[in-house]
Amino acid sequence: MPYEPVIGMEVHVELNTASKMFCGCSAEAFGTPPNTHVCPVCLGMPGTLPVINEQAVRYTVMTGLALNCTVQEHNVFARKNYFYPDLPKGYQISQYELPLCQDGYLTIDVGDGHPTEAGQARRVRIRRVHLEEDTGKLTHVDGYSLIDFNRAGVPLMEIVSEADIRSAEEAYAYVTRLRQIVRYLGVSSGDMEKGAMRCEVNLSLRPVGSDEFGTKVEVKNLNSFRSVRNAIAYEIERQTRLLEAGKPVTQVTMGWDEAAGVTREQRSKEEAHDYRYFPEPDLPPLNLEPAWIEAVKGSLPELPDAKRDRFMANYGLSRYDADVLVEDRAVADYFERAVRVAGDTINPKLVANWVTGELFRRMNETATAITSVKIKPEDLVALIRMVKGGTINQPAAKETFGVMWETGRPPQEIVEERGLKQISDAGELAGVVAQVIADNPDPVAQFKAGKETIIRFLIGQVMKATRGKANPQLAEQLLREQLQSNE
């Protein structure tokens, strides 16, 4: 019997606010010396009280709006009670019955891993987006546990999907899409490797065509996008094997072991917590003015889908190129600045080719982010113009680009300095062509005998003789003229 996976995801996103969720400490937790960003409030000292970070609320509302959610005007924070050494107060301030955002959706494309025209758009419904505080971090060494509270109290946004995901690929598309959106909004780095984004998966199997839900298994400890995909694939296989063998799936929490490539049981249902949620008495209900919500809505940046559509419509880009360019907002901005500088003089598609071609190649080779690229968009445009106008040829352009990449200098300077201007003057080139014909009697004879393709060799000789500076079109034209007149 074929089975269908039913997957829901809970994604925690650390918000990159300046201060923590409920105190004035810096929210910069990753890579900071342990317990340096702490105060009586985030250490849970007796008598301390929380104060809501407005920026964190704004970021969460922005995310909710980007995910097509309804933003709630009446919001209540709640205490989630449980004991653990990384939880200073013995409870986490979270939201329970009344989260900030509810009932949205995220559109994902599922193709060959890359969104393409061939990809199929699917909607994953978002149940809720709420705000809470992060815990501290435990490190175990030699029988001791060390606690770093720098992360305790950092604003944490939880995005909960409905169980609309049907494959590991879709889950992968979902989380990468979420990361893209939080990055676009500028609310989080979205770096899974640094713990700024953390995923939990609920997964069950059911016979294809059935409406019932199977027994749900929770999978935790997914620390990279790859592990999301691998863990789900593994878990689908594991549960399928169980069901096919007629064995029941038990309701458990599994942890993904990336090194071993397996999920392992962490906690069974019997050990499940009773979190004793109740409204946080230290915080009055948070009421958001409709005007404030509207203002946040108005301040949202253009999101990837809209940007892609606009790139296709305004710049005539293919879906593929547009998708690649909008994947990272900074890249899209770079591209658009270049297009704006180019004005009507250069087709945006040509700019797109340079960005997705030469620029991306260098960036990938050297693992450089667009924000660290030394080439200014206006210089890239200048380079393209020089090629288009025949000032330099393709090889010279590549050479120039290489220097620009290393130094960030403008292309005009480099071309001048290196004497890369192409020889487009027929008079200047005619002598070289005559010399090449004289020096290569055999190929010339072959050409005359009708071997048309040998002309490329002769052009190559002209290029060589001019150290690459000859305009190849002009070289070919002169070669043909002289070979014919020789007859």
Next chain:
Amino acid sequence: MTDLHQLTIHEAQDMLRRGDISSVELTQSVLDRALAVDNDVRAYICLLPEEALAQAEAADRRRAAGDDTPLLGIPLAIKDVICIQGVTTTCGSRILENFVPPFDATIVARLRAAGAVFLGKTNTDEFAMGSSTEYSAFFTTGNPWDLERVPGGSSGGSAAAVVAGEALGAFGTDTGGSVRQPAAMCGVVGLKPTYGRVSRYGLVAHGSSLDQIGPLTRDVEDAAILLGSIAGHDRMDSTSLNVAVPDYVREMKTGDGLKGMRVGVPKEYFTEGIEPGVETAVRAALDLMADLGAELIEVSLPHTEYAIPIYYLIATAEASSNLARYDGVRYGLRVDAPDMWQTYYDTRQAGFGPEVKRRIMLGTYGLSAGYYDAYYLKAQQARTLLRRDFERVWEQVDVMACPTSPTTAFKIGQKVDDPLQMYLSDVFTVSLNLVGMCGISIPCGFSDGMPVGLQLMGPALGESIILRAAHAYEQATEWHKRRPNLTERMF
């Protein structure tokens, strides 16, 4: 100049301003008195003689330089559930026996800015959970009127210190009556402000939606002075009210006192369980108020009988969560065990006393899956009904008057093994905490030699009106001037 320690705050302010006395003299007098009687009274968990004298000296220097902040040089006591930076704050518990907060509570910072001198930290039931100080992990405070009896609680140490001459005034905390009930039992004034009027930042939480810090003083004017010095919005406490603080002393003295004031007498507060001596004294106080021009109106608060159950569901639920942080991980007592969970169990087992454990269990139960709706949620709904009772009454009257506690101070040991009896000691005070309104207890007589308290209740932010009523009553009586006989013994 003798007996400086028996001055009221406003008397001391006048003398300090006139230059009749110095803060050092005043503080020394109070410290001497404390050293002479506190072996019997045991009001203080910790006395800070050197720090207090240093602060008094500083106050005198400031005054010499022309400074005249409201409480400059006035020696006060602070209940040991309120944080003073660098001073051990035990909350009457073993689990915080060695906890030294690195910060001041907001009210402490405000008192400091106003020039107050801190004498020390007063005894309390563990985490302010109790009505007698018998649940203090360290010792029981004696009632200065009869050392065999309790001073009331949980702010029993503060109340006892004020009436015994060991502080000019003190601060307590009131979650279900913990300022007003000990004030009544010790014969002093105790005021519970409207919820949110005073910042809770730095007050170690018991029941977060109920806790308020309030003054315990020798007369009503002193209560007005101290309230004015701590009230007001605090951005560190999101539940504090952003409402301007009036000049309570001036408002208290404006108008015609009780003349024409509509005083509600809630019939549910005069039914059962009141000691005859208490009822007699309170009835006499009502008669006097009528003589002073008040219009007595019988009113009804029909949900009063549910107040104690509502209170013990909500206060314990909040407490069970508030006390979760005492785990031995970051501060306070830690009992090391072979593994993490055992360390939790052993630490909390050793660190908490029986009443605290009882309340943690009650509160945890009331919040548990399957019980939440029947207990915590139901209690919150009933709390709304209780609030509506009060709101309806405020349409008819300006203040309400009733006994503060059904009994006078009971014998030490009498109720300690009977928690339900102990809980009933707060039967007339818990409602105000549940509805978030204000109240004051003032001395109104004696029964068998023990003080009786009259409670005046007011609406939200009605501090000025209850102070005015209390002050008018006090002006016509001498009860607040009586002092217990204590033998001074130097050790």
